[in-house]
Amino acid sequence: MSRKVLACIDASPYAQAVCDYAAWAAKKLQVAMSVIHVLDNADKAVHTDFSGSIGLGSQEALLQQLAELDAQHAKLALQRGRIMLDAAKARAEAAGVKEVDERLRHGQLVETLAALEEETRLLVLGKRGFTSADAHGHIGLHVERVIRSLHKPILLTQQSYTEPKSIMLAFDGSATALKGLEMLAASPLGKGLPVHLVMASATTAATEAHMEAAAGILRNAGFETKVAIVGGEPEEVLHQYQQQHNIDLLVMGAYGHSRIRQFIVGSTTTAMISKAKCSLLILR
Numbered sequence: 001m002s003r004k005v006l007a008c009i010d011a012s013p014y015a016q017a018v019c020d021y022a023a024w025a026a027k028k029l030q031v032a033m034s035v036i037h038v039l040d041n042a043d044k045a046v047h048t049d050f051s052g053s054i055g056l057g058s059q060e061a062l063l064q065q066l067a068e069l070d071a072q073h074a075k076l077a078l079q080r081g082r083i084m085l086d087a088a089k090a091r092a093e094a095a096g097v098k099e100v101d102e103r104l105r106h107g108q109l110v111e112t113l114a115a116l117e118e119e120t121r122l123l124v125l126g127k128r129g130f131t132s133a134d135a136h137g138h139i140g141l142h143v144e145r146v147i148r149s150l151h152k153p154i155l156l157t158q159q160s161y162t163e164p165k166s167i168m169l170a171f172d173g174s175a176t177a178l179k180g181l182e183m184l185a186a187s188p189l190g191k192g193l194p195v196h197l198v199m200a201s202a203t204t205a206a207t208e209a210h211m212e213a214a215a216g217i218l219r220n221a222g223f224e225t226k227v228a229i230v231g232g233e234p235e236e237v238l239h240q241y242q243q244q245h246n247i248d249l250l251v252m253g254a255y256g257h258s259r260i261r262q263f264i265v266g267s268t269t270t271a272m273i274s275k276a277k278c279s280l281l282i283l284r
Contacts, residue, residue: 002031002032002119003031003119003120003121004026004031004032004033004034004119004120004121005022005025005026005029005031005032005033005034005120005121005122005124006022006033006034006036006113006116006120006122006123006124007019007021007022007033007034007035007036007088007092007124007125008036008037008038008109008113008123008124008125008126009035009036009037009084009085009088010037010038010084010126011080011084012126012128013159014125014126014127014128014157014158014159015084015088015126016091016161017126017157017158017159017160017161018124018125018126018157019035019088019091019092020091020095020161021124021155021157021161021279022035022092022122022124022155023091023092023095023096023097024095024161024163024164025122025124025155025189026092026097027095027096027097028188028189028191029121029122029187029188029189030188031121032097032098032099032100032101033092033097033099033100033101034100034101034102034103034116035085035088035089035092035100035101035102035103036102036103036104036105036112036113036116037081037084037085037103037104037105038105038106038107038108038109038112038113039074039077039078039081039104039105039106039107040107040108040109078104081104082102082104085102085103085104086102088102089101089102109142109146110142110145110146110149113146113149113150114149114150117150117151117152120150120152121152121153122152122153122154122155122189123146123150123152123153123154123155124154124155124157125143125146125154125155125156125157126156126157126159127143127156127157127158127159127273127276127280128143143156143273147282150284151284152284153183153281153282153283153284154281154282154284155279155280155281155282156273156276156279156280156281156282157279158276158277158278158279162248162278162279163248164190164193164248164249164279165193165248166193166194166195166196166245166246166247166248166249167184167190167193167194167195167196167247167248167249167250167251168195168196168198168238168241168242168245168247168249168250168251169181169184169195169196169197169198169251170198170199170200170234170238170250170251170252170253171197171198171199171210171211171214172199172200172201172234173199173201173207173210173211173214176253177253178214179253180251180252180253180283181197181214181217181218182217183283184218184251184283185217185218185220185221185223186221189281190223190249190251191222191223193223193249194223194224194225194226195218195223195224195225195226196225196226196228196241196245196247197211197214197215197218197225197226197227197228198228198229198230198238198241199211199228199229199230200230200231200232200233200234200237200238201229201230201231202229202231203229203231207229208229211227211229212227215227228241235275238250239275239276239277242276242277242278243277247278248278248279249278249279249280249281250276250278250279250280250281251280251281251283252280252281252282252283253282253283
């Protein structure tokens with residue numbers, strides 16, 4: 001099965017950036033792109049039983065009106081979804097993606113994405129969705145569940161698209177972090193981009209040896225690589241480094257049991273994602 005870049009869009013301000021990042025990734029990976037919009041059944045109105053406070057005839061009339069409104073709402077949501085998908089497809093094609101398909105689905109977002117996991121090479125979605133677009137400093141309601149549930153790389157976007165010109169890989173020297181580094185080294189996604197390999201740790205002979213060995217893997221794969229060891233708490237100093245060096249794409253691992261993982265998948269999931277000032281690629 002040919003795996004695709006899956007762009008998950010909704011009516012939030014993130015939709016255009018999701019489409020643009022997905023188009024960039026599809027071209028880099030030389031794969032097709034799918035644009036999906038999920039009509040979440042949980043958003044349907046829940047009707048209150050008014051039978052204890054109004055007459056039966058009035059209740060029946062009200063319920064009929066509510067049912068008609070529900071039908072209108074569902075029809076409009078369907079039309080809006082198709083319009084968004086058509087616009088996203090046109091945008092991706094204008095960006096140079098040769099093969100783009102549209103998918104409109106009913107159901108729960110996480111379950112829908114999980115069902116498409118086998119045919120997904122990379123999932124792209126906004127840091128926040130329609131219901132939480134203005135909740136700055138936080139992540140969307142579904143983001144943590146998506147990260148926990150899927151086992152594919154996930155690209156979380158900011159509201160505006162910036163074509164990645166540099167990559168920062170957060171590295172802690174663990175075996176699982178090394179796996180993430182090897183994934184990046186082998187992927188076409190970052191080819192041609194300089195990589196900043198950054199460790200949040202005290203500088204010791206051991207950490208320097210870990211970093212040089214890791215940098216050697218990237219350099220052997222053709223990456224221009226800069227090594228940095230910065231002291232302090234990862235959730236603070238990694239973001240400081242990213243901003244100081246104007247990094248466009250922050251890459252993190254989301255597996256194993258390293259300290260970095262605790263900030264991505266765990267009780268403090270939002271610590272790294274919510275503070276990120278650039279888009280974030282989470283490797284599985």
